[in-house]
Amino acid sequence: MANYCFGIDVGGTTVKCGLFTVTGELVDKWEIKTRTENNGENILPDIAKSVLDKLQEKGIEKEDVAGVGIGLPGPVKGDGTITGAVNLHWGFHDIPTELGELTGLAVKAGNDANVAALGEMWRGGGVGYKNLIMVTLGTGVGGGIIVDSKVVAGSHGAGGEIGHVHVEDSITTPCGCGNYGCLEQVASATGIANLAKAELAVNDTPTIMKGDYISAKTVFDAYKKGDEVAAIIVDRFANYLGAALANFAAIVDPDVFVIGGGVSKAGPVLLECVEKAYRKNAISFCKDTKIVLAELGNDAGIYGSARMVIE
Amino acid sequence: MANYCFGIDVGGTTVKCGLFTVTGELVDKWEIKTRTENNGENILPDIAKSVLDKLQEKGIEKEDVAGVGIGLPGPVKGDGTITGAVNLHWGFHDIPTELGELTGLAVKAGNDANVAALGEMWRGGGVGYKNLIMVTLGTGVGGGIIVDSKVVAGSHGAGGEIGHVHVEDSITTPCGCGNYGCLEQVASATGIANLAKAELAVNDTPTIMKGDYISAKTVFDAYKKGDEVAAIIVDRFANYLGAALANFAAIVDPDVFVIGGGVSKAGPVLLECVEKAYRKNAISFCKDTKIVLAELGNDAGIYGSARMVIE
Numbered sequence: 001m002a003n004y005c006f007g008i009d010v011g012g013t014t015v016k017c018g019l020f021t022v023t024g025e026l027v028d029k030w031e032i033k034t035r036t037e038n039n040g041e042n043i044l045p046d047i048a049k050s051v052l053d054k055l056q057e058k059g060i061e062k063e064d065v066a067g068v069g070i071g072l073p074g075p076v077k078g079d080g081t082i083t084g085a086v087n088l089h090w091g092f093h094d095i096p097t098e099l100g101e102l103t104g105l106a107v108k109a110g111n112d113a114n115v116a117a118l119g120e121m122w123r124g125g126g127v128g129y130k131n132l133i134m135v136t137l138g139t140g141v142g143g144g145i146i147v148d149s150k151v152v153a154g155s156h157g158a159g160g161e162i163g164h165v166h167v168e169d170s171i172t173t174p175c176g177c178g179n180y181g182c183l184e185q186v187a188s189a190t191g192i193a194n195l196a197k198a199e200l201a202v203n204d205t206p207t208i209m210k211g212d213y214i215s216a217k218t219v220f221d222a223y224k225k226g227d228e229v230a231a232i233i234v235d236r237f238a239n240y241l242g243a244a245l246a247n248f249a250a251i252v253d254p255d256v257f258v259i260g261g262g263v264s265k266a267g268p269v270l271l272e273c274v275e276k277a278y279r280k281n282a283i284s285f286c287k288d289t290k291i292v293l294a295e296l297g298n299d300a301g302i303y304g305s306a307r308m309v310i311e
Numbered sequence: 312m313a314n315y316c317f318g319i320d321v322g323g324t325t326v327k328c329g330l331f332t333v334t335g336e337l338v339d340k341w342e343i344k345t346r347t348e349n350n351g352e353n354i355l356p357d358i359a360k361s362v363l364d365k366l367q368e369k370g371i372e373k374e375d376v377a378g379v380g381i382g383l384p385g386p387v388k389g390d391g392t393i394t395g396a397v398n399l400h401w402g403f404h405d406i407p408t409e410l411g412e413l414t415g416l417a418v419k420a421g422n423d424a425n426v427a428a429l430g431e432m433w434r435g436g437g438v439g440y441k442n443l444i445m446v447t448l449g450t451g452v453g454g455g456i457i458v459d460s461k462v463v464a465g466s467h468g469a470g471g472e473i474g475h476v477h478v479e480d481s482i483t484t485p486c487g488c489g490n491y492g493c494l495e496q497v498a499s500a501t502g503i504a505n506l507a508k509a510e511l512a513v514n515d516t517p518t519i520m521k522g523d524y525i526s527a528k529t530v531f532d533a534y535k536k537g538d539e540v541a542a543i544i545v546d547r548f549a550n551y552l553g554a555a556l557a558n559f560a561a562i563v564d565p566d567v568f569v570i571g572g573g574v575s576k577a578g579p580v581l582l583e584c585v586e587k588a589y590r591k592n593a594i595s596f597c598k599d600t601k602i603v604l605a606e607l608g609n610d611a612g613i614y615g616s617a618r619m620v621i622e
Contacts, residue, residue: 251562
């Protein structure tokens, strides 16, 4: 049996790379630039070169590598094909075939958010579970659904696109996806900032939140200090997210929800208020489902990508 | 390889039984009574006897049977245990162990609605697909999620409990589950009747819908005849269901939605209006997801149960 595997996480500006043992130990971690010029034609060759160079550097034979897993910012189907990726200037690519030919190694590909969920299951907040939903609260809201230790890629690679679940009828500004009232519009960092802006416009209660731009961090920092207006905003955010998680539980009923992304840096207070809203809304069977914080931060992608190539 | 398998669908009054070839041909179909007295202690022995009698009758050896699949009205976990089933007067049962000992055959168990989804995938409206969501519009709203040809049972056996996804904030009467505004309250036969009642109370437009009790069938029949008020009600129902399906697509992104249950007897007009609402709400990747009618009717459960024992 092979002892090593690679986990690659492709972003719009850098490609994060990890060399792992198949038991999940990170042996080495590095980054290369994402060269998006000429329709991103260099991205896969650059990755292949970097992988092969690393093997040479470490004196590892290809026979000792289980494969290369790669997470991509776009809709990756179960067979590892991607129809396009705006941030990479890509159209269609068949990743397992193309990167497989370039490296001579087995390749699996997945959507970056889905793959991060797999990473958290393997070595992060979801260790010990096989059924997991990861919610990434960043600039947007991303997600990944793991059923029986496998990513749910979906028919169009849209599995886990939970940021675009509809949660609010009254929103009249469009989401990036073109719809109105998506979870992303009320639970991302941007969404929380918007909730804050709306509340501050109508609420005259004194608050320690100041400045022209109130960020999600400003809101949570004020909340931790007992700010009354921040509490209203956090409560609103938590109710949206908690109710959405309750809906997800009635659909795939995971063992655990893992909350990651920049907003999750607010820490245990975030969990506490989301849990409260979740337990209020969840169907009776599922009220005890665990909600935990992600643990791998920006490394979730390389861990999860590596995990894909291990059966 | 074994040539036969059994599919058993346990309801509160009768147990439907099917003997199948492993390729999905129904060889024989029969029913026995569900004896719920004494905490339903006879139910599994009765099923075992019926299965063994059928083998004798047909001259089939146990070695030629892949196993017995059984669908149950309650939360069945992935390991085939059930914490309880109100309609069967049951507490906890470990079905594979108990029915396995009684029959000497391999046994798998699943929730009845989940199993029906698997049946439709095998020999019904979802043939040719591996990722499917079935929506059963009956007295309530049931559901089943199939990912990669397998039922998503969920951590608490609540996978596919889509009737209890929250869809409407303004509802003030509780759902059977204790929550408010569940899909079941607006998209089941009962839910459609309630939508009708509410609309007729405030709308004076002439309508052909008459009588003290307006059923879902009354509404769809009137809709087919061009009734203006019925069109409002059908539109409301379709918007709830279509928007819910759009949310499901952003979570598990199935190849196909299969609509079954009594309400689906309204036929193509139902599909048409639900599809319209779905396409309006779905994220861009998923707008072309197929929505079809179920084909197996009350036999979906025995087909799906049988399918569980075939890998």
